[in-house]
Amino acid sequence: MALRYDCYLFDFDGTIADTGEGITKSVAYSLEKLGRPVPDQAILDRFIGPPLHDSYMQYCGLNEEEAERAVALYRERYTDVGLYESHLYPGIAMLLRALHRAGAWVAIASAKPQFMLERLAKHYGIDAYLDNIVGIGLDRHSADKRDLILRALPEGTEPGRACMAGDRRFDIGAAKALGLFAVGADYGYSEPGELLAAGADAVFEDLYAMAECLLDGQAPRGVFISLEGSDGCGKSTQIALLKEHLQRRGFDVVLTREPGGCPISERIREVILSLDSKGMSSECEALLYAASRVEHVREVVEPALKSGKIVICDRFLDSSIAYQAYGRELGEAFVRQINEPATRRAMPQRTLLLELNRDQARRRMANGAPLDRLEIEKEDFFARVQQGYDALAKAEPERIVRIDASRGIDQVFSDVRAAIDGLLDT
Ligand code: TYD
Numbered sequence: 476m477a478l479r480y481d482c483y484l485f486d487f488d489g490t491i492a493d494t495g496e497g498i499t500k501s502v503a504y505s506l507e508k509l510g511r512p513v514p515d516q517a518i519l520d521r522f523i524g525p526p527l528h529d530s531y532m533q534y535c536g537l538n539e540e541e542a543e544r545a546v547a548l549y550r551e552r553y554t555d556v557g558l559y560e561s562h563l564y565p566g567i568a569m570l571l572r573a574l575h576r577a578g579a580w581v582a583i584a585s586a587k588p589q590f591m592l593e594r595l596a597k598h599y600g601i602d603a604y605l606d607n608i609v610g611i612g613l614d615r616h617s618a619d620k621r622d623l624i625l626r627a628l629p630e631g632t633e634p635g636r637a638c639m640a641g642d643r644r645f646d647i648g649a650a651k652a653l654g655l656f657a658v659g660a661d662y663g664y665s666e667p668g669e670l671l672a673a674g675a676d677a678v679f680e681d682l683y684a685m686a687e688c689l690l691d692g693q694a695p696r697g698v699f700i701s702l703e704g705s706d707g708c709g710k711s712t713q714i715a716l717l718k719e720h721l722q723r724r725g726f727d728v729v730l731t732r733e734p735g736g737c738p739i740s741e742r743i744r745e746v747i748l749s750l751d752s753k754g755m756s757s758e759c760e761a762l763l764y765a766a767s768r769v770e771h772v773r774e775v776v777e778p779a780l781k782s783g784k785i786v787i788c789d790r791f792l793d794s795s796i797a798y799q800a801y802g803r804e805l806g807e808a809f810v811r812q813i814n815e816p817a818t819r820r821a822m823p824q825r826t827l828l829l830e831l832n833r834d835q836a837r838r839r840m841a842n843g844a845p846l847d848r849l850e851i852e853k854e855d856f857f858a859r860v861q862q863g864y865d866a867l868a869k870a871e872p873e874r875i876v877r878i879d880a881s882r883g884i885d886q887v888f889s890d891v892r893a894a895i896d897g898l899l900d901t
Contacts, residue, residue: 479638479691480656483574484627486641487585487592487610488524489663491567491601491725497557498523502530505548511535523664524643526586526618550588558591563599563725564662569783570686571604571725572899573695582607584627584639586618600724603900620649640685644673651675660685683782697780699821700895701791704829705860706850707839708880709887713829714789716888717895721785726899729779732789733767737774740767748847755848757803761810764795769817776821791823793867793875798849801863802856825898827891828868829880833857 488494499519506513513519514534522530527549531542574581581604583592589610596602609627611618628637639650642663650657651674659670659678662685670678679685687694700717702710714730721728734744746752747763768791779786792814800810811818831839833854840850868875876894880887 478574478577478579480579480636482580482582482628482632482637483689484582484584484624484637484639484650484655485571486524486639486643486646486660487583487587487595489642489665490640490646490660491571491583492561492563492595492599493663494561495520495523495664497553497560500560501549501553501557502527504552505545506535508548509541509545511537511545520664524586525645554591558595559598561595562723563601564682565722565725565727566682566686566783568599568601568604568725568899569695569697569727569785570682570689571601573686573690573783575604575606577690580606580629580632582609582627584609584620584623586611586620586623586645588613600896600900620645621653624649624653624655638689640689642670644669647673647675658685658688686783694781695783697782697784697786698825698899699776699780699786699788699823700898701788701793701823701826702829703790703793703797703826703864703875704880705831705833705836705857705864707836707843708829708831709839709884710789710829712884713827713888713891714787716884717787717891720892721787721895724899727782727784729775729784729786730789731771731775731786733771733791733794734764735767736771736776736788739774740771743767743770748849750848750851752848757799757805761795761799761803761805762813764799765810765813765817768792768795768814769820772817772820780821788823791826792818793826793828793864796867797860797863801866802852802860804859823874825894826871826875827894828864828875828877829887830864830877831880833861835881 485491502519502522503513518534521534527546528542531537531545537545571581585592587610592608592610596605596608607627609623624639634654638656639646640658640660641647642660642665647657647659647670657675659675661670661678661680662682677688702714704710718728718730734747735741743763743766776786795810795814796807799805800807868877878887878890
């Protein structure tokens with residue numbers, strides 16, 4: 476994908492991350508320590524973005540020397556505590572990743588101390604998508620944003636080949652003064668009208684709209700992940716942990732399941748799994764799973780992928796191969812064929828197969844909820860399901876990552892995370 480610019484620079488506070496809580500709490504802390512009144516939240520919010528030193532003087536009436544003390548006190552709390560009272564804006568990671576993958580130079584230019592930016596980028600896992608991180612040295616209390624922008628660009632870059640996104644007039648003003656294309660992130664901490672008045676070339680209230688502009692109208696396609704495994708393998712726990720991990724990394728995550736995931740498919744699920752459906756033919760069962768899948772892909776999976784989200788699906792096609800093609804002995808060709816309307820629209824890029832042997836699975840299920848129509852099947856059925864998964868994993872070792880699920884939750888999750896981070900960071 477060819478992009479309009481060679482370099483994309485981002486401010487950090489209010490553009491990549493919502494850092495408000497940690498900053499305002501640390502400003503309040505510093506003023507309390509100085510024995511100064513703490514202003515109301517609206518004033519505290521103005522500290523987010525611009526150089527701190529100037530804000531203490533402008534909003535709290537501190538003189539040079541007092542402002543310096545205040546900054547030191549602020550850092551006392553912010554460095555270890557406040558820094559992590561923040562979160563990335565949902566979807567920002569997919570934008571940075573898409574720019575990076577398209578071959579652009581992606582960098583941060585922020586008035587935050589350099590070491591904090593580096594720490595945060597690593598903590599949130601966006602460092603994989605960044606070519607450069609530029610902040611201020613600890614000996615400085617303020618910085619000229621123009622200087623930060625110039626340092627963030629590769630040497631010799633023609634300013635007209637670069638674009639800067641930021642949420643405050645300092646970002647926009649500096650970018651325009653240097654001749655960069657300036658994009659205003661109005662979802663951050665700007666005041667009404669601030670960014671247009673500062674000369675922004677475009678202003679967006681929504682991160683997704685901004686992403687579309689930066690990517691020239693081509694929203695990044697999301698990433699489709701599925702989890703598979705025998706009943707009782709601990710999928711639900713791992714899925715919840717994975718969702719939390721990816722959200723922390725700044726991805727927008729949609730969690731869904733099969734059979735089900737949307738109203739029509741949930742109704743099909745009831746028919747398939749109900750003990751009232753005993754005696755259902757294997758063909759009918761396979762077709763119902765396929766019907767549920769095509770609806771689910773059309774209604775949930777495909778729209779989420781189109782808008783750049785990560786879809787985590789509890790089971791997908793591989794379950795039909797393992798349970799219907801192998802377990803019910805319907806054969807792989809038939810099952811693949813009836814699922815084609817769904818799989819031509821979307822197939823997981825990575826599938827985590829949580830493996831447990833049958834004895835371990837049975838023991839884990841023994842204390843669980845009442846069994847459904849599939850769970851009461853005989854042992855030879857589950858042995859064939861196992862063979863099915865085995866054959867799939869051997870046939871597609873790139874997509875399907877086998878994970879030993881007999882270990883503790885944390886050990887299993889460390890493999891789950893590595894497999895997904897590995898996919899997202901390449
Ligand atoms: P569910 O309660 O979601 O099981 P689990 O928590 O183990 O994922 O029930 C889904 C059942 O349906 C499960 O036994 C596997 C089976 N299944 C198939 O046989 N074929 C399929 O295509 C899918 C998606 C599930």
